């Protein structure tokens with residue numbers, strides 16, 4: 073008997089339109105862990121890998137992961153890996169038997185912790201095949217998922233044929249330059265304001281740990297030809313230190329010592345009486361670095377966020 077199908081609203085994320093970025097679609101390529109499997113063959117955990125082989129067929133279809141007899145409880149899961157890390161815009165789970173059972177989806181973050189990105193209070197029973205694509209929001213790059221299913225609703229096997237992730241190299245509004253994701257903003261703000269604005273994006277005021285990164289950005293800014301200065305995430309943490317202070321790149325509460333000098337002529341020139349503990353690419357001198365007051369109204373500039 074068909075049960076009443078609840079109306080499932082599939083919420084697809086709006087794709088970004090960066091010309092330089094390609095949205096990647098990836099099928100699961102490796103199973104790293106699972107709670108149980110029916111057998112080692114046609115209903116094994118590995119059947120979740122690659123493109124769907126059974127969808128849109130429903131029920132009893134080989135080629136899907138199902139669980140072990142005697143394990144049809146609320147604690148079944150599978151962990152899968154994808155080739156490339158992406159900022160997720162979409163997860164699609166192809167369910168081919170007793171759909172509606174996905175209770176939680178977790179994503180592994182950069183510190184190898186499982187972070188919940190989707191959950192429902194109760195699993196439901198939908199007796200037809202579906203592409204399940206819940207609304208998710210993740211602001212870190214992902215290539216590992218843990219999918220938890222609840223077999224107790226159907227008191228039977230849950231069939232998952234395939235899992236796909238969709239995502240970009242960088243999150244929305246950020247663009248890939250080299251190996252980094254930057255967002256170049258042209259609003260006119262102080263360094264302190266720029267610092268706070270970048271935090272609100274989930275990122276931080278950009279760090280240019282290598283001279284190569286800094287020179288590449290300098291070229292981009294020159295080409296943009298906005299006439300604006302652009303704040304970056306370097307900060308002087310000791311202006312009394314001889315030789316211009318102790319400059320660090322600040323990122324997520326950590327400080328990294330600046331290992332090269334790309335300040336303009338006579339810079340940095342801050343002092344106790346002229347505290348210039350922040351820095352920007354200075355438009356007036358072909359985007360060399362200048363130190364500048366962190367909170368003032370006379371050197372407003374754009375800024376560069378990184379994530």
Ligand SMILES: [Ca+2]
Nearest residue numbers: 119125135233
């Ligand atoms: Ca399959």
Ligand SMILES: [Ca+2]
Nearest residue numbers: 341362363364
């Ligand atoms: Ca200065």
